[in-house]
Amino acid sequence: MVERKGWHSIFSHAILILGVIAVVFPIYVAIIASTQPPGSFLRGTIPLVPGGRGWENYQDMFEIGLRSAGTPPISLMMFNSLVMALAITIGKLAISIISAFAIVYFRFPFRIFFFWVIFVTLMLPVEVRIVPTFQVVADLGMLNSFAGLSIPLIASATATFLFRQFFMTVPEELMEAARVDGAGPFKFFKDILLPLSITNIAALFVIMFIYGWNQYLWPLLITTDSNYYTIVMGIQRMLNAAEGDPQWHLIMATVVAAALPPVIVVLVMQRLFVKGLTETEK
Amino acid sequence: MQTKRMTFPTGWLPYALLAPQIIVTMIFFIWPSAQALYQSVLREDAFGMRSEFVGLRNFERLFDDPVYLNAMGVTAVFAVGTTLLSMGLALLFAVKVNDMLRSRETYTTLMVWPYAVAPAVAGVLWWFMFNPSIGIITYMLEMVGYDWNHRASGNHAMILIIIAAAWKQIAYNFIFFLAGLQSIPNSLIEAAAIDGASRTKRFWSIVFPLLSPITFFLMVVNIVYAMFETFGIVHATTQGGPGQATNILVYKVYADGFIGMNLGSSAAQSVILMTIVITLTVIQFRFIERRVNY
Numbered sequence: 217m218v219e220r221k222g223w224h225s226i227f228s229h230a231i232l233i234l235g236v237i238a239v240v241f242p243i244y245v246a247i248i249a250s251t252q253p254p255g256s257f258l259r260g261t262i263p264l265v266p267g268g269r270g271w272e273n274y275q276d277m278f279e280i281g282l283r284s285a286g287t288p289p290i291s292l293m294m295f296n297s298l299v300m301a302l303a304i305t306i307g308k309l310a311i312s313i314i315s316a317f318a319i320v321y322f323r324f325p326f327r328i329f330f331f332w333v334i335f336v337t338l339m340l341p342v343e344v345r346i347v348p349t350f351q352v353v354a355d356l357g358m359l360n361s362f363a364g365l366s367i368p369l370i371a372s373a374t375a376t377f378l379f380r381q382f383f384m385t386v387p388e389e390l391m392e393a394a395r396v397d398g399a400g401p402f403k404f405f406k407d408i409l410l411p412l413s414i415t416n417i418a419a420l421f422v423i424m425f426i427y428g429w430n431q432y433l434w435p436l437l438i439t440t441d442s443n444y445y446t447i448v449m450g451i452q453r454m455l456n457a458a459e460g461d462p463q464w465h466l467i468m469a470t471v472v473a474a475a476l477p478p479v480i481v482v483l484v485m486q487r488l489f490v491k492g493l494t495e496t497e498k
Numbered sequence: 499m500q501t502k503r504m505t506f507p508t509g510w511l512p513y514a515l516l517a518p519q520i521i522v523t524m525i526f527f528i529w530p531s532a533q534a535l536y537q538s539v540l541r542e543d544a545f546g547m548r549s550e551f552v553g554l555r556n557f558e559r560l561f562d563d564p565v566y567l568n569a570m571g572v573t574a575v576f577a578v579g580t581t582l583l584s585m586g587l588a589l590l591f592a593v594k595v596n597d598m599l600r601s602r603e604t605y606t607t608l609m610v611w612p613y614a615v616a617p618a619v620a621g622v623l624w625w626f627m628f629n630p631s632i633g634i635i636t637y638m639l640e641m642v643g644y645d646w647n648h649r650a651s652g653n654h655a656m657i658l659i660i661i662a663a664a665w666k667q668i669a670y671n672f673i674f675f676l677a678g679l680q681s682i683p684n685s686l687i688e689a690a691a692i693d694g695a696s697r698t699k700r701f702w703s704i705v706f707p708l709l710s711p712i713t714f715f716l717m718v719v720n721i722v723y724a725m726f727e728t729f730g731i732v733h734a735t736t737q738g739g740p741g742q743a744t745n746i747l748v749y750k751v752y753a754d755g756f757i758g759m760n761l762g763s764s765a766a767q768s769v770i771l772m773t774i775v776i777t778l779t780v781i782q783f784r785f786i787e788r789r790v791n792y
Contacts, residue, residue: 224697228594229601235591236608239668242623243615245634249626262626262634311518318515323501324508330516337527339779343726343748344771347755347764348530348537356525368526371519388503401506430616432730433752448616452734455622464626471622478614486607490673493613 243475250274250469257464273469282466285454286442290473293447298477300365300435300446301428307370308424309417316379317405321391338373342434350437360441369434375420378495382416383409419492422485426478447474531772537765549762556766565742566750566767573746576660577724584664585716588671589709593701595672596679606676613669617662618730624662625735628654648736652743655736659744662735663728670723671716678712679705711785718782726775747771 249262251270256263281289319331342349349368358364386409394404435446445453451474454467482489538556542549560566595605612620627635630647639646648654682705690700706713729748732738738745738753745753751771755764 225597228597232591232594232598232601232605235587235594236605239609239612239665242620242627242665245627246623257632262632262637264634311522314515315519318512320501321506322508322512322515323505324512327501327512330520333520333523333528337523339776340527340531340772341726341775343729344751344775345527345530345534345768346752347761347768348533349526350756351533352526352530367522371522371527376519384502391502391504395504401511404506426614430614430619432616432618432733436733437756448618448730451622452618455734464632467622468626471619475615475619478616479611482611482614483607486610489613490610490677493670493673494677 243472246468246471246475249464250466250472252465254463254465257462267465269465273465274473277466277469277473282454282463282470284463285456287445287450287453288442290447290450290470292443293445293450293470294473294477296362296365296444297429297446297448297474299362300431301425303362303366304369304428304431305421305424307366308372308375309420311370312372312375313379313410313413313417314405315376316383317401317409319376320380320383321401321404334371334373334376336373337371342369346433346437353438359438360444362444364438365431365435365444365446366428369428369431372424375424378416378420379413382413386412415488415491416495418485419488419495421492422481422489423492425481429478450474534765534768534772537761538769540765541762552762556762557770560763560766560770565745568742569745569747569750572656572742572744573725575656576663576728576744576746577721579656579660580663580667580724580728581717581720583660584667585671585713585720587664588668589675589713591668592672592675592679593705596676606672609672610669612666613673615666616730617666617728618734620666621659621662621731621735624658624665628658649740652741655740655744659728659731659736662731663724667720667723671720674712674716675709678709682708715782715785718778718785722775722778722782726771 245262245264248264248266249257250273252263252267252273253269256267277289278291279289281287281292287293315330315334319327353359353364353368356364358367390408391404394408399407430448431446432448432452435444436449436452439445439449442453447470451467451470454470455462539551539553540549541552541556591605591609595602595609598605615623627633628646628648630636630649633646636646646654648658686704686708687700690704695703725746726748728746729752732744732746732749733752736744738749747767748771751764751767754760754767758764
């Protein structure tokens with residue numbers, strides 16, 4: 217390093233520790249609140265030590281759900297979120313990798329046109345065309361279904377670009393050797409490209425799983441049947457219904473259950489996550 | 499655009515490979531967007547029975563509508579506030595973490611996980627901590643004599659959603675700033691130190707300018723995030739209120755389309771938002787092209 221550190225280093229650690237506290241504190245408060253007995257939010261402030269009712273609160277929410285809000289048990293909502301997140305993730309990866317394969321390894325009329333059609337999706341997020349997209353999905357009879365929750369979200373320009381970028385770096389010789397040995401496009405894709413892409417697929421998987429799990433607006437619009445509620449949007453239903461008498465200990469248990477799966481994915485696969493995040497933005 | 503030097507013979511196969519992506523894009527992206535364009539020049543009666551062509555009238559009405567102009571102002575304040583707060587803190591943390599040797603990994607892990615938290619969940623977390631009757635931060639503010647109530651004060655509500663949005667976004671900015679800092683050669687900083695430049699001077703005259711491409715890129719990404727991806731924060735917490743204080747544009751499109759059932763106006767708002775996203779995306783991509791050259 218450049219110079220002796222001493223006080224400066226202590227100062228740096230102090231800033232970082234404050235930063236970490238600011239980052240971690242909200243989720244700490246949520247976890248503490250989720251362990252409180254029902255009456256602890258009527259007066260004063262939120263307690264900062266566990267309340268000893270954690271097990272019962274989570275058991276209630278997992279098995280019964282919040283009746284007053286009409287939301288199903290959180291086990292069901294987590295299951296719905298998981299199905300939606302996996303369908304979106306796998307769907308995006310599958311259709312993007314084959315599109316990139318077509319664009320890089322074939323020369324055919326309208327290639328550039330198709331590329332631009334895919335590119336355009338980047339510029340049209342759901343949030344800006346809410347009403348007409350809802351109408352399309354309603355006309356197709358896809359409300360309250362897993363297909364409706366996932367299929368409209370599986371087009372992916374970012375994944376297609378990333379795979380295209382990666383395929384361009386795959387040495388030409390591999391393709392030439394494969395053709396000399398008589399491999400057709402399917403065999404080349406399955407035995408050469410796919411194995412080479414594993415790291416990229418894994419990195420994208422992490423990013424897209426988080427994207428899928430965290431969907432909010434879309435499930436909010438197309439699910440009216442509570443059996444299809446996902447957990448992130450379910451929280452809002454609880455807050456809404458509980459305006460008068462918020463069951464904060466139960467709502468916070470749901471918040472923790474909604475945040476935990478994607479957070480665990482990031483913590484366990486931090487390297488892949490950082491790779492996925494920085495590569496998709498190139 | 500390039501392909502490989504050697505390609506597979508063309509037949510129906512490439513079209514079949516592209517079909518799923520193109521079909522999904524056509525049905526769920528292009529078609530609804532075209533609908534939005536079409537509806538933006540129509541005016542439907544209250545029952546949706548008849549509609550007539552009104553040209554650009556929907557747009558004119560929007561720009562005459564103080565509620566819409568207010569939503570634009572609110573969105574600007576929110577986007578700028580969120581961007582500055584989260585980028586400022588992320589840069590500070592990244593610079594400090596970059597100085598660390600042994601503890602770098604630990605700090606990074608502790609900093610990056612909020613990326614995985616849904617905006618709506620982030621909103622609820624802070625909504626709870628600032629709760630006017632039981633919130634922990636409200637309680638602390640009360641001890642120093644400050645009365646917090648985001649249900650009554652528009653400014654308080656705005657501060658609340660800015661904090662929630664920025665909190666979630668710090669992780670993203672942090673990762674990019676840290677990657678940028680690690681790509682700056684140490685020799686530059688050492689040379690400046692030998693010439694007697696202080697820590698602050700080294701940061702502002704060497705490190706910060708070298709980070710400027712990343713800073714610019716993050717600015718665009720953060721503005722897009724604040725404008726379009728924070729719907730959940732507003733919807734789950736303030737719902738645009740109190741008054742119109744946190745009525746950001748994406749929330750208003752939703753509220754006018756689904757609650758107010760004003761399709762023409764909602765479609766016109768969609769078209770305006772599309773224009774904004776397209777502009778920002780073009781800026782982002784032009785910038786990336788330049789970065790590759792340099």
